Amino acid sequence: MKSDQSLDCVGLYCPMPIVKTAAKIKELKVGEVLEVVADDKGIKLDMPAWCQTTGHECLGMEEKGGEIRVFVRKKHD
Amino acid sequence: MVEKEKLTIVLFSGDLDHALSAFMIATTGASMGMDVTMFFTFWGLNVIRKNEGKIRSKGLMRKMLNMMNRGGSKRLKLSKFHMFGLGTWMMKKLMKELNMPSVDELIKMAQEMGVKLIPCTNTCGIMGISEDTLRGGIGSAAGAAFFLNEARQSKVTLFI
Numbered sequence: 001m002k003s004d005q006s007l008d009c010v011g012l013y014c015p016m017p018i019v020k021t022a023a024k025i026k027e028l029k030v031g032e033v034l035e036v037v038a039d040d041k042g043i044k045l046d047m048p049a050w051c052q053t054t055g056h057e058c059l060g061m062e063e064k065g066g067e068i069r070v071f072v073r074k075k076h077d
Numbered sequence: 078m079v080e081k082e083k084l085t086i087v088l089f090s091g092d093l094d095h096a097l098s099a100f101m102i103a104t105t106g107a108s109m110g111m112d113v114t115m116f117f118t119f120w121g122l123n124v125i126r127k128n129e130g131k132i133r134s135k136g137l138m139r140k141m142l143n144m145m146n147r148g149g150s151k152r153l154k155l156s157k158f159h160m161f162g163l164g165t166w167m168m169k170k171l172m173k174e175l176n177m178p179s180v181d182e183l184i185k186m187a188q189e190m191g192v193k194l195i196p197c198t199n200t201c202g203i204m205g206i207s208e209d210t211l212r213g214g215i216g217s218a219a220g221a222a223f224f225l226n227e228a229r230q231s232k233v234t235l236f237i
Contacts, residue, residue, distance in 0.1 A: 022108035
């Protein structure tokens with residue numbers, strides 16, 4: 001999946017990936033896609049929950065070799 | 078934009094583990110676009126007391142209390158397995174190894190994210206904790222009515 005920006009959260013545990021995503025998403029324009037790379041499995045449930053609350057769109061995930069890539073489309077400012 | 082959902086947390090406990098949970102939920106709430114307020118009462122006040130500075134409370138009993146109960150985010154103990162400091166030291170070391178933020182760092186993060194930290198006026202009075210012995214950026218002390226008014230409007234209210 002293609003993304004406009006990437007955020008490296010490898011080695012970080014809850015709540016840091018979410019906290020960093022919330023800060024990073026501000027740098028994107030509406031419609032752009034942010035890729036978050038993490039290795040804490042919690043993100044698989046946390047990111048869709050974050051998206052549901054904040055109104056951004058969780059496009060999907062890719063898991064490979066212990067790394068999880070989550071793609072989030074910014075829906076509003 | 079729609080009005081922000083509110084999250085209100087009462088931190089009653091001054092234990093390291095309880096404080097960690099409270100601040101993790103608070104920073105996550107702020108990241109989720111929620112309007113977060115935290116109230117600190119009884120032992121929870123220790124979490125937002127300054128780590129440095131002398132004991133300045135008035136009266137023998139309060140001085141004694143605050144000698145035994147110094148407070149400060151770096152002096153918190155685990156609720157279990159403190160073991161005269163050994164358990165707490167080990168837990169902090171393990172957390173550092175995993176790059177987890179300390180309570181002190183979480184408090185700073187929460188403040189940067191706009192989480193409101195409110196000390197309880199009543200317990201400040203009992204324990205002889207003046208506002209200048211609390212860390213910077215703390216809101217002015219408030220009572221139960223203020224808390225209830227916040228909680229009444231909150232989607233989520235937690236007592237930790």
